[in-house]
Amino acid sequence: MPAAGPPRDGDRAPSVARLKAYEGRPAAVGGVGKDPVNAPMIRHWCEAMGDTHPAYSGPDAVAPPTMLQAWTMGGLSRHEGRTGAYDELLALLDAAGCTAVVATDCEQEYLRPLRPGDEVAFDSVIESVSDRKTTRLGTGHFVTTRTDVRVGGDLVGTHRFRILKYAPARTRPRARRPHPVVNRDNEGFWRGVAEHRLLIQRCTGCGTLRHPWLPGCNTCGGPDWDTVEAGGAGTVHSYVVMHHPPFPAFTDTDEGSGAAGPYAVGLIELAEGVRMVSNVVGVPYDKVRIGLPVRLEFRRYAVEGAADGTLDLPVFRVVEGEG
Template identity: 45%
Template sequence: MSDFLTRLKAFEGKTLVPATWGPDAVNTPMIRHWVETMGDTNPIYLDEAAAKATGRPGVVAPAMMLQVWTMKTFAEKMAANAAAESGAGTGEPSVAEQLQAVLDEAGFTSVVATDSDQEIVRELRPGDVVSTTEVVESISDEKKTGLGTGHFVTTLRTYRDADDEVVGTQRWRLLRFKPTEAAASTEAAAPAPERALRPRPALNQDNLFWFEAAKEHRLVIQRCTSCGTLRHPTGPMCGQCQSLDWDTVDASGRGVVYSFVVNHHPKIDAFDYPLVVAVIELEEGTRLIANMTHVQPDEVTIGMPVELDWIDADPELTLPAFRPAAGESI
């Protein structure tokens, strides 16, 4: 084993994030925001009677919200960013900073998230408080990928309740890599650096079909073949009847702006700013998050009729976007 790999392996088992409690207890308003935005109509999240009819003691939080309850607040994130920019800190680098420094020194400066696996031990209910810890589970030997050579860093986040009982885990994997030599030499020969690629989606067996359809300029919606319920985001099980059988239908491409934000910063080279990111409610009833095109930020309004557009970001990535519907006055 090389000295460098030995240094990397020494981080296995170390704690990246000590036990950190979420800023708020599990609560109904946040659950409501989540399910309305996601278009998840399963009544067990908001209706006590419906939840009890399934044998539960009451309403529960969606399983996919597990990470939400421990996320930092906006003020905490801004304070952390300000401290990092000013160089303020405790003086002793954290384990995460030490690991990053070792990888950076060896040239593994690029990063992409490859996958995230969650295991739910029990459903959370309003009033639960949740903490998380994150430990480095493993660091791979050097691997050659399409992006370049690098190391996969796998961490395990463990979520616990007030009784210190595990309620769920999340295995998170990143690839820290050096860009391929061909890409690096091309960039060096170019008169100006090429624009960065859009962030890559984390592809898995539950969503690959959706992105493959997008490459063909087809916006598809997953449909339960047992009860006919449409759902998005994609997933392995129907929230209505719990069936694992599904197919897809092609969306009409028409919808309305359900909600939107205008991003100004932090700026990422792959995007143009100001950047309009909207929740689009399709006429089929499902919602998805997409960019707005052919419209100025101050012209976007809630309820605006929109139609499908496409962003061919690069040969490997095509994403749906939406523009004002033909004839819409802006």
Template identity: 70%
Template sequence: MRDAVGDGAVNGDEPSGKDLLYEQLKAYEGRPATTSGVGKDTVNEPMIRHWCEAMGDANPAYPAVAPPTMLQAWTMGGLSGHTGRTAAYDELFALLDGAGCTAVVATDCEQEYLRDLRPGDRITFDAVIESVSERKKTALGTGYFVTTRMDVRGGGELAGTHRFRILKYAPGARTKTPAGGTGARATGGGRPGARRPRPVVNRDNAGFWDGVARHQLLIQRCTSCSALRFPWLPGCNACGSPEWDTVAASGAGTVYSYVVMHHPAFPAFDPPYAVGLIELAEGVRMVSNVIGVPYDKVRVGLPVSLEFLRVDEDLELPVFRGSGG
């Protein structure tokens, strides 16, 4: 079955000839998404402090300056949105929705920092639809990647650029289990035969994954100031020293915060399921699945204990079992 856009359809059989939908979408490249946007708050110390506490960032440079990665936070409009938003983005989404690309997932973001943002800076910004990809087939479904570029200014000076990329796609069909469910829960994978995404292992975190293979959850410890840190980093974010060793976590912790994942569906997962920010007994925090209790029973402060879950023949992951599970 073909969509009303003819050769631009994304559902059904692979179309032949030109992708007419893509030609329509391509016309939106370069069009403004927001003009003369203004941040609802000036850069301020309370927001910087809350951010640093949530991220576990004890860098002494803050809050005299804002962490660079807060760049997008100052532009967020909340539920009421921002003035300056143009119709172009909504029109683009309407075209995609009309072609069956009704689902959306954020895929990645890129930031470039040009100057520090300091308390008192008034934030202004402009955004443009930078690019729309050709039609792509993904594990989630077939659709188009849309990249938006936002230029952020502080006190009238360009402070940084934020690129945000989404996939707007037509969801693929999900396999049902005989009991009427949609496959195993996130603890054991979703669709039969589907594999979890592979973690990115590099020279900075290879030691962590070596520890997981030995059923140890290793935390970095700075050998200069003894500060513990997680996730693994090449240097200490407290004193800057590049020298470190490791300590093994006891496995005890509590749920510091959490989300319940409902959408989008990914073949190796079966929502809804809980993902927690776990505060370990050692004081550092990490993100992982909360298992052993119903997703709607997970709560802040729930005691959890470490387990290692084998999800396929060559991937084992640290997860946390809630008390009572």
């Protein structure tokens, strides 16, 4: 009997009533800011945000209002006042397959500015849990917490923070490669690629071949050039194997690599004497070796920004019988 597959969205979904029972339960009680409001943190915040407003510096400085949440964050050590209700809710959603999380938005209300020396205290409550929602990311629930921030017992601000706990969608749009940069210096090369021709620049002054394309000769400095078409034969002069991080748009270049496996990128020495970087295909990545003979071919890939969503790119296939 075949093993059961992973549960589909909704197979283990808790009832909405069970989730909504968490509404109104505390997420943190009697929380205290790890540090008083202080000038160094205000300065770091303003530098990171590029905010040069004079109200945030000097002897009468106040903290930027948007720092409200910063003074309540527990960091890696978390807060002692945190309750189990919020963790229970997230664990319940995890068990239902909603293992992914993304912050969606926040709302803040400010009653008075915070100043250096203020010591904040706060309480948090699970304000709402949505019905099951389907988004482009997947299906899950929006969870909103409300944090009331106080100084000396007086309410100074309220922070609402909303996340989406969701089960990632099983089908995603096909990953596309970024479009190569085409400019006035290399447009001739890409025009040749569109015609399945690998064109190499040749200086008309000294005859030196060059690749990649440049506006002038790096041997004699001459600005004039024409092209020769490469025959397509070459060898692997050097190579690297790309392991991490995996990026789906670049994992279909090597048979045997798998959907998330490594792939080989080679520095190919063409028979004409110039070198270019491209993928080595036709053998698994761990079979690529220096000196391996290869031959040019053109492959079609899904590419962002291409007229029809695809683009033919030059790659190098290991010559049959080698590798």
